[in-house]
Amino acid sequence: MTAGDTGDLVRVRLDVAYDGTEFHGWAPQPGRRTVAGVLGAGLARLAGPDGASGLTVAGRTDAGVHARGQVCHVDLAGAVWAKFSGTLVRRLAGILPPDLRVMAATPVTPEFDARFSALARRYAYRVSDAPYGVDPLRRHDTLAWPRPLDLAALRATAAGLLGEHDFAAYCRRQPDRSTVRTLLGLDWQREPDGILVATVTADAFCQSMVRSLVGAMLEVGDGRRPPTWPADLLARRERAGEGRVAPAHGLTLVGVDYPDDPRQWAARAALTRRRPR
Amino acid sequence: MTAGDTGDLVRVRLDVAYDGTEFHGWAPQPGRRTVAGVLGAGLARLAGPDGASGLTVAGRTDAGVHARGQVCHVDLAGAVWAKFSGTLVRRLAGILPPDLRVMAATPVTPEFDARFSALARRYAYRVSDAPYGVDPLRRHDTLAWPRPLDLAALRATAAGLLGEHDFAAYCRRQPDRSTVRTLLGLDWQREPDGILVATVTADAFCQSMVRSLVGAMLEVGDGRRPPTWPADLLARRERAGEGRVAPAHGLTLVGVDYPDDPRQWAARAALTRRRPR
Numbered sequence: 001m002t003a004g005d006t007g008d009l010v011r012v013r014l015d016v017a018y019d020g021t022e023f024h025g026w027a028p029q030p031g032r033r034t035v036a037g038v039l040g041a042g043l044a045r046l047a048g049p050d051g052a053s054g055l056t057v058a059g060r061t062d063a064g065v066h067a068r069g070q071v072c073h074v075d076l077a078g079a080v081w082a083k084f085s086g087t088l089v090r091r092l093a094g095i096l097p098p099d100l101r102v103m104a105a106t107p108v109t110p111e112f113d114a115r116f117s118a119l120a121r122r123y124a125y126r127v128s129d130a131p132y133g134v135d136p137l138r139r140h141d142t143l144a145w146p147r148p149l150d151l152a153a154l155r156a157t158a159a160g161l162l163g164e165h166d167f168a169a170y171c172r173r174q175p176d177r178s179t180v181r182t183l184l185g186l187d188w189q190r191e192p193d194g195i196l197v198a199t200v201t202a203d204a205f206c207q208s209m210v211r212s213l214v215g216a217m218l219e220v221g222d223g224r225r226p227p228t229w230p231a232d233l234l235a236r237r238e239r240a241g242e243g244r245v246a247p248a249h250g251l252t253l254v255g256v257d258y259p260d261d262p263r264q265w266a267a268r269a270a271l272t273r274r275r276p277r
Numbered sequence: 278m279t280a281g282d283t284g285d286l287v288r289v290r291l292d293v294a295y296d297g298t299e300f301h302g303w304a305p306q307p308g309r310r311t312v313a314g315v316l317g318a319g320l321a322r323l324a325g326p327d328g329a330s331g332l333t334v335a336g337r338t339d340a341g342v343h344a345r346g347q348v349c350h351v352d353l354a355g356a357v358w359a360k361f362s363g364t365l366v367r368r369l370a371g372i373l374p375p376d377l378r379v380m381a382a383t384p385v386t387p388e389f390d391a392r393f394s395a396l397a398r399r400y401a402y403r404v405s406d407a408p409y410g411v412d413p414l415r416r417h418d419t420l421a422w423p424r425p426l427d428l429a430a431l432r433a434t435a436a437g438l439l440g441e442h443d444f445a446a447y448c449r450r451q452p453d454r455s456t457v458r459t460l461l462g463l464d465w466q467r468e469p470d471g472i473l474v475a476t477v478t479a480d481a482f483c484q485s486m487v488r489s490l491v492g493a494m495l496e497v498g499d500g501r502r503p504p505t506w507p508a509d510l511l512a513r514r515e516r517a518g519e520g521r522v523a524p525a526h527g528l529t530l531v532g533v534d535y536p537d538d539p540r541q542w543a544a545r546a547a548l549t550r551r552r553p554r
Contacts, residue, residue, distance in 0.1 A: 019413035066414055090408045093421075099413045131367045136296035136376045137343055137529070141414050252414070 009053075010081040011112060012088075014039075015104040016070040020248065021140055022099055025063040035061070035100060042095045043074060046088075051080040058114045058256040059121045062208065064248030066141055069122070069255035073114040081107070109262050116269035120184055121205060122255040125198040125214045125246065129222075135193070142195060143250035149196055149221035154188040157217045160231025161186055169233045170213050171206035178275070179206050186213075196221075199254075208245055215244040286330075287358040288389060289365075291316075292381040293347040297525065298417055299376055302340040312338070312377060319372045320351060323365075328357040335391045335533040336398045339485065341525030343418055346399070346532035350391040358384070386539050393546035397461055398482060399532040402475040402491045402523065406499075412470070419472060420527035426498035428467050431475070434494045435463040437508025446510045447490050448483035455552070456483050463490075473498075476531075485522055492521040 016039065024032040028040070036055060043052040058071040084091060088105040096102065111117070126142040128134045133144040161183055168179040185201035198217070200210050216230040259268055293316065301309040305317070313332060320329040335348040361368060365382040373379065388394070403419040405411045410421040438460055445456040462478035475494070477487050493507040536545055 017413055019416070068412065068414065093408065093410045098410065098416045101409045101411070101413055103407070103409045130380070131370065132378045132380045133370045133375065134378070135345065136294055136378055137345065137418050139296070139375050140417075 008078045009075040009110075010078055011073055011075050011108050011110050012081065013104075013106045013108045013112060013114065014072045014074060014102050015106075016072055017068045017101045017103055018066060018070070019099040019140060020061060020064045020066040023063065025065070026057055026060045035067075038097065038100055039072070039102075042092055042100075045095055046084065046091055047076055047080040051077045056114050058118050059205070059253050061253055062211075062248055065251045065253065066249075067253040070253050071114045071118070071256040071258075073108065073112060109265065111262065111266040111269070112258070113265065113269045114256075116272040117258050117265040118204075118256050118272075119259060119268065120201050120203055120257040121253065122185075122199065122201045122257070123205075123210045124252050124254045125200070125210065125250050126252070127196045127198075127214075127218065127250060128194065129196065130194055138195075140249060141252055143247055145218060145222070147222040149218065150223065151188055151190050151196065151221075153223070153227055154196070154198070154217055154221040156227035157220050157230045158186040158188075160228060161213065161234060165234055166237045167206060167209055167234065168237045169239060170209050170216070171239070172208050173239050174207070177206070181206065181209070188217075210251060211246045211248065214246040214250070218246065219244070285355045286352040286387075287355055288350055288352050288385050288387050289358065290381075290383045290385045290389060290391065291349045291351060291379050292383075293349055294345045294378045294380055295343060295347070296376040296417060297338060297341045297343040300340065302342070303334055303337045312344075315374065315377055316349070316379075319369055319377075322372055323361065323368055324353055324357040328354045333391050335395045336482070336530050338530055339488075339525055342528045342530065343526075344530040347530050348391045348395070348533040348535075350385065350389060386542065388539065388543040388546070389535070390542065390546045391533075393549040394535050394542040395481075395533050395549075396536060396545065397478050397480055397534040398530065399462070399476065399478045399534070400482075400487045401529050401531045402477070402487065402527050403529070404473045404475075404491075404495065404527060405471065406473065407471055415472075417526060418529055420524055422495060422499070424499040426473055426495065427500065428465060428473065428498075430500070430504055431465040431473070431494055431498040433504035434497050434507045435465075437505060438463055438490065438511060442511055443514045444483060444486055444511065445514045446516060447486050447493070448516070449485050450516055451484070454483070458483060458486070465494075488523045488525065488528060491523040491527070495523065496521070 018035055023035050026035045028034050028036045040055050052074050054075045056073050061067055089102055092102045127145050128142050129145045129149040134142045164182040166180050171179045182203045187199050189197050191197060198214055219225040220227050295312055300312050303312045305311050305313045317332050329351050331352045333350050338344055366379055369379045404422050405419050406422045406426040411419045441459040443456055444458050448456040459480045464476050466474050475491055496502040497504050
C-alpha cells in the first residue's frame with residue numbers, strides 16, 4: 001500500500017498557520033468564524049462536498065491564539081488527491097483568506113493521526129517589557145507588559161514545573177477529565193530585539209494551561225512573587241484564583257512532534273487513546 | 278549650553294515606529310489619519326497646545342508604508358521637558374494608539390535636524406515566494422509573490438544601480454525637483470524562514486523610488502527580465518511605464534543615519550539644504 005492510500009481515500013497531513021485574531025478558536029461553532037470551519041469550507045470547495053472528510057487537529061487552540069506549526073489530517077477521495085497532489089498548497093492559497101494558510105500537504109499512511117499520534121505540542125509566548133510597549137508590526141502576536149521583567153527570575157520558575165504533574169491549578173476545570181500532563185520543556189529567552197519568548201512543550205495541554213502558566217510566571221518576572229510561587233500553586237492541585245491568565249494574542253502554537261518512523265504512529269495513537277482525558 | 282536646551286526650547290529627537298496600514302502616510306492632510314497628525318496630537322495632549330512645535334521627519338513615508346527606525350525632531354517648551362524628560366516614552370505609550378510608538382526620546386542640540394542632518398535613509402522590503410503565500414502573522418508587512426524568485430538574479434541587478442544617478446525612471450515626476458540620488462547600498466538576503474529581504478540605502482529617496490526599484494528587480498528575480506534591465510531603465514532618465522511599483526505594505530523604513538559627532542549636524546544640514554531638491 002502506498003503512503004496516503006487507504007482504498008479510495010488518501011490521508012493527507014496539512015501543516016497550517018493562522019493569525020488567530022479574527023477566529024473564534026479552532027473548533028467549529030455555528031454562526032462563528034473558526035479555523036476548522038474556514039479550512040473545512042476551503043477543502044470542500046476544492047474537493048467537492050464529499051471529497052474531504054475527517055478533518056482532525058493536533059492542538060485545539062482557543063479564540064485569539066495563533067499557529068505557525070499547527071498540524072491536521074484529512075482524508076481526501078483518491079480522485080481528488082490524484083488531481084491536486086502537486087498543486088494543493090498553491091490552490092488552497094487562492095481559496096483561503098490571508099489569515100489562514102496551508103503551508104504543506106503531505107500524503108501519510110492511514111495510521112497517522114494528527115491528534116493521537118502526536119508526541120508533544122510546543123507553544124511560544126511573546127512579551128515586550130519595553131517602556132514604549134510593542135513594535136506596532138508585531139502587536140498582534142506580542143503582549144505589552146507594563147513593568148520590567150527579569151529573565152533570570154523567569155528562568156528560575158521552570159525547575160519546579162517540569163515533569164509529570166496534576167496541572168489542575170493551571171487548567172480550566174472540566175468534570176471527569178484528567179489534568180495530569182507532562183511538561184517536557186519550559187524556557188525563556190530574550191531575543192536580540194528585546195522581546196521575551198517563553199517556549200513551552202508538553203505531551204498535551206489542558207485548556208488555557210500555557211496562558212495560566214505564563215500569567216503566573218510574569219508575576220514572578222516583575223518581582224511581585226517569589227520564583228517558587230508557580231510551583232506552590234501547582235502543589236495545591238486545584239484551580240487557583242490568584243493566577244492571572246495571560247491574554248490569548250501573545251500565544252502561538254509553533255510545532256507538533258510525531259514519531260519519525262511511520263511504523264510508530266499507530267502505537268503512539270493507541271497509547272494516547274488509553275489515557276483518561 | 279546643555280544638549281537640547283535652546284533658550285526656552287529643548288530640541289528632542291524621537292525614534293518612531295508605526296504600522297502604516299491604517300495611516301495615509303506621514304504628511305498631515307485635513308480629514309485623514311496621518312502619522313504626523315496622530316503624533317502631533319499626542320504631543321500636544323502631553324505638552325499643551327503650544328508646548329511642542331516644529332515636528333520634522335527624516336523620511337516622509339507614503340500611505341501604507343511602515344517604519345521601525347523613523348526619526349523626527351520636535352521642540353518642547355523647557356518646562357515641558359523638565360517635567361517629562363524621564364517619563365516621556367512611557368507617557369506617550371499611554372496616549373498614542375498601538376499602531377504608533379515613540380521608542381526613544383533623546384535631547385539633542387538645536388543643530389540636529391531630523392531631515393537635513395541625515396546622511397542616509399535605509400528601507401527594507403519583504404517578499405515571500407512560498408507556494409502558500411505569506412505567514413499570516415507577517416502578512417501586514419510582507420508581499421506574496423506568485424512565482425519563485427532567484428536570489429542570485431536579484432543580487433545581480435544591484436551592480437548597475439549603485440552610486441549617484443538620475444533616478445527619474447524610478448521617481449514619480451515632480452516639476453522642478455531634481456531626481457539625482459546616491460544609492461549607497463542595495464542587497465538581497467534570504468532569511469532562515471525563506472523570506473527575501475531587500476535592504477536599500479540612499480542619501481535620500483524621491484517618491485515611490487524604493488518600491489519602483491523593487492518592482493523592477495522582482496521582474497528579474499522571477500526570470501521575466503534579464504538582470505541588466507533595471508539598469509537599462511535607469512539609463513533612460515525618464516519615468517518608464519513598464520516598471521511596476523511594488524505594493525506599499527512590503528516596505529518598512531528601518532533606519533536613518535546621522536553624523537556621530539554632534540558638531541557635524543549643522544554642516545551636514547547646510548550641505549543638504551544647498552542641493553536642488
